[in-house]
Amino acid sequence: MWLERTTIDADCKGDHMRAAFYESQGPAAEVLQLGDLDERTPSDGEVRVRLTHSGINPGDVKKRQAWLGAPMAFDRIVPHSDGAGFIEAVGPGVDPARVGRRVWVHGAQSYRDFGTAAQSTVVPDDRAIELPDAVSNAVGACLGIPGITAHRAVFADGPVDGAVVLVHGVLGAVGSLAAQLARRGGATVIGTVRRDTDIDRVGPGIADVVVSTAAGVEERVHEAAPAGVNRIIEVALSANVDLDSRIVADDAVIAAYGSPDARPTIPLWPLLFANVSIRLLGSDDFPAAAKNAAAQELSAAAADSPQLVGPIREFPLEEIAAAHELIENGRPGGRVVLTIDS
Secondary structure (H helix, E strand, C coil), rough: EEEECCCCCCCCCCCCEEEHHHECCHHHHHEEEEEEEEHHHHHHEEEEEEEEEEEEEEHHHHHCHHHHHHHCCCCCCCCCCEEEEEEEEECCCCHHHCCEEEEECCCCCCCCCCCCCCCCEEEEEEEEEEECCCCCCHCCCCHHHHHHHHHHHHCCCCCCCCCCECCCCCCHHHHHHHHHHHHHHHCEEEEEEEHHHHHCCCCCCCCCCEECCCCCCHHHHHHHCCCEEEEEECCHHHHHHHHHHHHHHEEEEEEEEEEEHHHCCCCHHHHHHHHCEECCCCHCCCCCCHHHHHHHHHHHHHHCCCCCCEEEEEHHHHHHHHHHHHHHCCCCCCCCEEECCC
């Protein structure tokens, strides 16, 4: 059941605005509500962004579902960490010249209660990144969590110029961006997909070589990288780690941001003898300097590559439950964003 109501924030801070929110975890159609909340006033070092788009990521859906039993950190949550719009107000300590600038937002709901599924949100100044003129707000709303995760996965262990980087799940939001960022960094990129029929779905310029994990993947990777792979961007550690152990070069890094099994078993001796490092990536807690470097590179990449994030499916704010359900059901056919009438 879709719920709609008018509600007034107990901490009244400004004019009312439209927002989606939930006050308990559960199925999208049962817990997501639409109503009026009070706009927030930016404090020291913060900006208020008038939003036109709100990007939805699997992590946003999992928070609402109480994934892994994680409770709500706040009594009410306006979901989604990524978005785009323009700065309409700044707090003390922020350059007033930023007012009116188009920006994309990341981390709006990272350890915070008020994300981007609303007509405006308040974030720290360094989480509102200026959008190049050539980049649409819809694209900007898709850069945050997947883009910063992708950048960290590729570059956390140094430059990749001249390296061979294998990206598992190259059709995914993180995988596609990781592949493109690695190529921008001078790497030769091998991307994997699940089925042979998916190979033609990988757009031009994303990877140098695309292989299917359905059959013969090890041989195909060795053909493309006879000396082994230097970096592996891993979306499914428990499922792929045996394969990874057979295709790595010495001193390789496996950068993992996901795993079907929460307690993966690894082939210790092949990885140990190759001196492989496993880096685990939790995007909310990357160092601030790494997030800032990633944000600047993502803006530049988006300006240079209009198709950086691939197809985007747009839903109005009022259809947030349907958008969440699409992501829950898997294979949404592109990135999913809400359009917000401000």
